[in-house]
Amino acid sequence: MTTENPDGLIGWPGDSIVSPLGDVKLRVLPGTHPVLDENGEAITRNWHSEITANPALFDGRMIFNFRASLEDGVLHAEGYVTPFSAFIWWRRQMPRSGGVHISAYAAIETADGALVAIRMGAHTANAGQVYFAAGSFEPEDVIDGYCDVASNMRREVLEETGLDLASATIASDYHASHQGPVVTIFRLFRFDLTAEQMIERIKAHMQVAEDKEIAGAVAIWSADPDAQPYHSSMLPVLGWYFDKARNVGLR
Numbered sequence: 001m002t003t004e005n006p007d008g009l010i011g012w013p014g015d016s017i018v019s020p021l022g023d024v025k026l027r028v029l030p031g032t033h034p035v036l037d038e039n040g041e042a043i044t045r046n047w048h049s050e051i052t053a054n055p056a057l058f059d060g061r062m063i064f065n066f067r068a069s070l071e072d073g074v075l076h077a078e079g080y081v082t083p084f085s086a087f088i089w090w091r092r093q094m095p096r097s098g099g100v101h102i103s104a105y106a107a108i109e110t111a112d113g114a115l116v117a118i119r120m121g122a123h124t125a126n127a128g129q130v131y132f133a134a135g136s137f138e139p140e141d142v143i144d145g146y147c148d149v150a151s152n153m154r155r156e157v158l159e160e161t162g163l164d165l166a167s168a169t170i171a172s173d174y175h176a177s178h179q180g181p182v183v184t185i186f187r188l189f190r191f192d193l194t195a196e197q198m199i200e201r202i203k204a205h206m207q208v209a210e211d212k213e214i215a216g217a218v219a220i221w222s223a224d225p226d227a228q229p230y231h232s233s234m235l236p237v238l239g240w241y242f243d244k245a246r247n248v249g250l251r
Contacts, residue, residue: 007181008100010069016236018244021174022073024185026063026102026137026147033064033080035090035098046092047085056123059085063137063147065100068183075176075185077102079147081139088125096181105132105186106153106165107237114195115220115241117234118160118202121213130218131231132186133160149174149185160214162205163198165189177236184233188241195219 013019036043051057064087065079077100090099108116118133120126134156141152154165172188191198202217218228223242225235 007097008065008067009178009181009183010067010071012068012070012178015179016177016239018175018177018236018240019070020073021075021176021185024075024149024174024176026065026075026077026079026149028063028142028145028147029066029078029080031080033066033082033086033099035064036080036082036086038098039086039089043083043086043089046089050085050088054123054125057084057088057125059083061139062087063102063139063142064090065102065183066098068100068102068178070176075183077183079137081142084136087136100181100183101136102183102185103134103136103233104149104153104156105134105184105233105237106157107132107186107188107241108157108163108168108198109171109188109190109241110195110198110219111190111192112194113221115238116195116198116202117218117220117228118214119216119218119228121215124213126231128215128229129231130228131234132237133157133163133214135160153187159209159211161202161217162209163191163201167191175240177233179232182233184237186237 061081063079064082065077068077117130119130137147137152141147157163157165168189168191171190174187176185199217223238
């Protein structure tokens with residue numbers, strides 16, 4: 001039996017519960033997201049405030065979803081190409097309603113059993129936070145009307161760290177969790193590098209990267225929520241990996 005709530009989520013378990021996914025279908029619709037239609041003036045005012053405080057912000061285009069359902073292990077969602085400014089306004093509303101933000105984590109595992117994440121630069125919208133290299137779905141991720149999760153993961157990891165997921169071993173199926181209307185898809189990728197080697201590679205990439213979004217890389221050895229200033233979406237993934245995944249032979 002599925003349930004629906006004002007967050008735009010249908011059929012999901014409670015917050016932070018990790019669910020395995022058999023498939024992901026993120027449909028992109030023509031037209032304008034209702035959040036933008038209904039709140040255009042407030043979004044514009046807020047964006048002026050945002051860029052006054054942080055002129056480095058860029059009002060690019062992203063895929064912002066309207067609803068997301070989980071049924072029989074399949075994640076279905078519908079979204080629109082939307083200005084980043086609309087999402088930033090929505091993110092500041094409490095409680096949030098009218099939208100669902102979906103992003104995808106490539107959880108990177110090292111040969112010596114750590115996970116490697118990145119710390120966001122001071123000029124970014126998530127300054128100082130630690131999470132796996134990732135970003136919102138963008139129009140370039142859309143193929144035949146649907147977001148390509150694998151393509152998004154590979155692009156974001158390559159841009160931010162210089163690591164190519166094509167050279168890693170896929171070590172799990174897709175999973176997802178949510179915290180209110182914020183949904184995180186993730187998948188485990190295993191590299192034949194130690195944590196120290198991987199962090200050195202990321203440091204070298206930071207020196208030549210065109211878009212210097214990150215301030216560094218960190219190795220994660222436990223699910224301790226206080227070890228780093230984690231983005232809240234990281235905590236269910238760390239719990240899944242350290243408390244469950246390693247106990248069922250994924251490493």
